[in-house]
Amino acid sequence: MDSALGTREQSMVARISTVAFEGAEARRVDVQVQVGTASRPHFAIVGLADKAVAESRERVVSAFASLGLSLHGKRVTVNLAPANLPKEGAHYDLPIALGLMGALGVVPVDEISDYAAIGELALDGTLAAVPGALPAAVMANSHGLGLICPEPNGAEAAWAGDLPLLAPQTLIGLINHFKGTQVLARPEAGQLLDSRDDIPNLRDVRGQESAKRALEVCAAGGHNLLMVGPPGSGKSMLAERLPGLLPPLDARELLDVSMVHSVAGLLERGQLTRARPFRAPHHSASMAALVGGGAKARPGEASLAHRGVLFLDELPEFAPQVLDSLRQPLETGKIAVARANAHITYPARFQLVAAMNPCRCGTAGADGIACRRGARCAADYQARVSGPFMDRIDIQIDVPAVTPADLALPPSAEGTELVAARVAKARAVQMDRNDGLTNTELPQAQLDQVAEPDAEGRRLLIQAAETLGLTARGYHRTLRVARTLADLAGSDRVHRLHIAEALSHRRDRRPTMPQSAPSHRGARNPLYR
Secondary structure, three states, X not given: OOOOOOOOOOXXXXXXXXXXXXXXXXXXXXXXXXXXXXXXXXXXXXXXXOHHHHOHHHHHHHHHHHOOOOOOOEEEEEEEEOOOOOEOOHHHHHHHHHHHHHHHOOOOHHHHOOEEEOOEEOOOOEEEOOOOHHHHHHHHHHOOOEEEOOHHHHHHHHHXXXXXXEOOOEHHXXXXXXXXXXXXXXXXXXXXXXXXXXXXXXXXXXXXXXXXXXXXXXXXXXXOEEEEOOOOOOHHHHHHOHHHHOOOOOHHHHHHHHHHHHHOOOOOOOOXXXXXXXXXXXXXXXXXXXXXXXXXXXXXXXXXXXXXXXXXXXXXXXXXXXXXXXXXXXXXXXXXXXXXXXXXXXXXXXXXXXXXXOOOOOOOOOOOOOOOOOHHHHHHHHOOOOHHHHHOOOEEEEOOOOOHHHHOOOOOOOOHHHHHHHHHHHHHHHHHHOOOOOHHHOXXXXXXXXXXXXXXXXXXXXXXXXXXXXXXXXXXXXXXXXXXXXXXXXXXXXXXXXXXXXXXXXXXXXXXXXXXXXXXXXOOOOOOO
């Protein structure tokens, strides 16, 4: 056959599977490799591959040269199917190399077709770790395939179940395994960490009894929390102790969290932990860093906090549009990142804990101290956080300054262990009643049934909603908190007492601007409730 490329011989197509990541999920990709002869060498990768995948050509050619395999005079075509699915990342190196070796007869084609493969190749044929080994193994297991991955990823992939698993250190070791001259043992699953010794203890917080109570309610019902108080009042200390009050991740939650962390490359040597995530991004974080996305979409802090705690310190210092980007995940528990060529969804069922000063100076509302800029300072500072965002926070409390008398008190008798036991008991009641959901995850129709207050409680709630100007969302979030308070008290019904305490955990944010702002020290800021 005449051609500008020369006469070609009969060629064959070798196939092996790999994955493309969509959020925390892995989709199967078919790697098809065809090798023929041509007067000039040619190596093409098609199938909507990005720059990192296109560069696989150079890494594969160099790795083959280190093994003594030459592609001189070969025409290589690699197709990644489906062709309309974007392919990103360096983990396509290994499946392309295996498919090429199968087409060249170096390894049996019928054996590699039973595997999916991920891995990055070094120029000397060494295999380097890649993110996403756990979801890749889950995908392979669901399709009845084995998985071939680099040795550092083996312990992570082993968590996916009893699937055939090969984790070589080098490409030559994999070739020897298929030739029968070397046997690669199946890697063991990584260590499951369940220690809570390094979690800060609630006993370390002096005073702030009302804030500790709010933290317990927050943990028991999965509610969002805002703490407003001057610098040094202990807001960050309280937030850091919330994960210790939450029950450990169950098996389903552990898999969900680990899949996200695997895609982000945060699992080291396959070590999983049942401790809930705690993420505390700096207030300079961009929208892509917080909710995910970017030129190459990656999970953000909100998704990395899935099933755990997202702590936003100095809340008004975050860009307003960045904060408002959290409004959807706070309601739905997931984040949809839309791009021109992809639509990716990440899980983001987290508890939001935020802390802020009452004003930029940090002194508004403190006893005996007045903000130098007056009431306008607090009004402008708090207005940086939008009303719709604040409306999604169930519990909003004031955290007063710690006095020397508080610091002189002995440590509290109640530490993290005792409070966590009460939280676990309340959560168990919720799970049994709500079909495995916390009060904050409960659908509206079901909430109306399980959180219906008694007559006195209903009257109080209606009166408070009118007086405080609660929105419909604020009304129902108050009910959710009241239901949690009833669970902590062991009550089957929501009573007036529970409604009253739930309302006390919700700050009145209505503006009450005075005619003239106080200018002398000792005046109390009327905005500080």
